[in-house]
Amino acid sequence: MGSIENSLRRKWQDYGGRMAANAEHSFYEVFHNLFQDSELEIIKNPKQFNNIYTEVQLDQEELNQIYVPQKPINKHGIKPDFLIRNNDSGKEIYIEIKRQDGWVENKKRSAGRGNAHERLCKYFTPGLLKLMRENSGINPPEYPFWIVFQGDITRDICRVREIRFWFDGNDTNLTFWRDTFNPKPLVNHFLSKILPLLE
Numbered sequence: 001m002g003s004i005e006n007s008l009r010r011k012w013q014d015y016g017g018r019m020a021a022n023a024e025h026s027f028y029e030v031f032h033n034l035f036q037d038s039e040l041e042i043i044k045n046p047k048q049f050n051n052i053y054t055e056v057q058l059d060q061e062e063l064n065q066i067y068v069p070q071k072p073i074n075k076h077g078i079k080p081d082f083l084i085r086n087n088d089s090g091k092e093i094y095i096e097i098k099r100q101d102g103w104v105e106n107k108k109r110s111a112g113r114g115n116a117h118e119r120l121c122k123y124f125t126p127g128l129l130k131l132m133r134e135n136s137g138i139n140p141p142e143y144p145f146w147i148v149f150q151g152d153i154t155r156d157i158c159r160v161r162e163i164r165f166w167f168d169g170n171d172t173n174l175t176f177w178r179d180t181f182n183p184k185p186l187v188n189h190f191l192s193k194i195l196p197l198l199e
Contacts, residue, residue, distance in 0.1 A: 004038065004039065004040070004086075004195070004199065005191055005195055007038065008034060008038065008040075008191060008195070009191060011034060011038075012034060012187055012191070024180045024181055025180055025181070025183045026180075027081075027082065027095070027097055027148060027177075027186070028042060028044060028082065030183045030186060030187065031082075031084065031190070034187065035084075039086055039087045039088040040084060040085070040086055040087070040198070041084070041085050041087060042082055042083070042084050043082060043083050043084075043085065044081070044082055045079050045080075045081065045082070046079070046080055046082070046083040046094070047079065048135060049077045049078045049079065049080070049131070049132075049135075050075060050077040050078075050079060051074065051075060051076060051077045052076075052077040052078065052131060053076040053077050054072075054073055054074060054075070054076045054077070078122070078128070080094040080095060080096055080145070081095055081096055081097045082094075082095040082097075083095065084146075084194070084198065085198075086198040086199065089137070089198060089199055090137055091136060091137040091138060091197065091198045091199070092135070092136050092137070092138075092144075092198070093136060093138065093144055093145065093146055093194060093197060093198060094123075094132060094136065094144060094145045094146070095145070095146045095147075095148060096120055096123070096145065096146075096147050096148070097148050097149075097150060098116045098117055098119075098120060098147060098148070098149050098150070098153070099116070099149075099150040099151040099153070100112075100114045100116040100117060100149075100151055100152070100153040100159075101114055101151065101152050101153065102151065102152030102153040102154070102155060102156030102159055103152075103156045103157070103158060103159075104152045104155045104156060107152070109158075111152070111156075112152075112153070112156045112158055112159055114153070116153070117149070117153060117159055117162065117163055120147050121166065123143070123145045123147070124166075129143070129144070132144040132145065138197050138198075142172075142197055143170070143172070143173045144197075145173060146173055146174075146175070146194055147173060147174050147175070148175045148177050148186070149163070149174075149175070149176050149177065150177050150178075150180060154176040154177070154178045155178060160176070171193070172193040172194070172197075173193075175189045
């Protein structure tokens with residue numbers, strides 16, 4: 001870790017004290033403000049993967065067995081919520097924010113029935129991992145994505161257990177941002193775990 005981390009930590013100490021703890025913060029707001037006048041930038045809804053599936057070539061035998069619309073499909077892909085790019089190193093990481101209900105105090109267990117957390121698993125697939133590593137400059141064994149959970153799912157024992165099991169001890173690419181009135185744990189996670197991947 002070098003000067004960028006030290007610079008951001010100093011900036012965060014100055015800025016963090018001014019961020020009122022009585023207001024909820026957005027992921028974008030926190031990092032947009034933190035990255036000003038630095039080599040880092042945050043981009044909403046990056047578009048470089050918008051059409052990745054339209055480029056998948058199927059062989060004729062398979063095409064004969066499926067429905068193929070007459071009008072070509074020109075938009076079919078994925079869109080992460082954000083990307084953070086280091087403009088000096090050229091490296092970037094893709095961020096997915098998952099907000100979901102959960103089984104917490106005064107709610108029934110069925111409150112945790114959503115599947116937003118399951119949809120993150122696409123990032124672990126061989127095809128997406130290969131493409132995202134190529135585009136991000138982040139090489140194995142590191143992952144080129146950061147999943148941030150918000151809402152009651154972050155306190156639902158069943159969902160937290162599932163997610164911890166899926167990530168199998170990896171605490172770099174996963175954050176439970178339980179208190180969005182307090183961005184400090186989120187920024188600390190970025191500085192200690194994510195920033196090194198971008199250098």
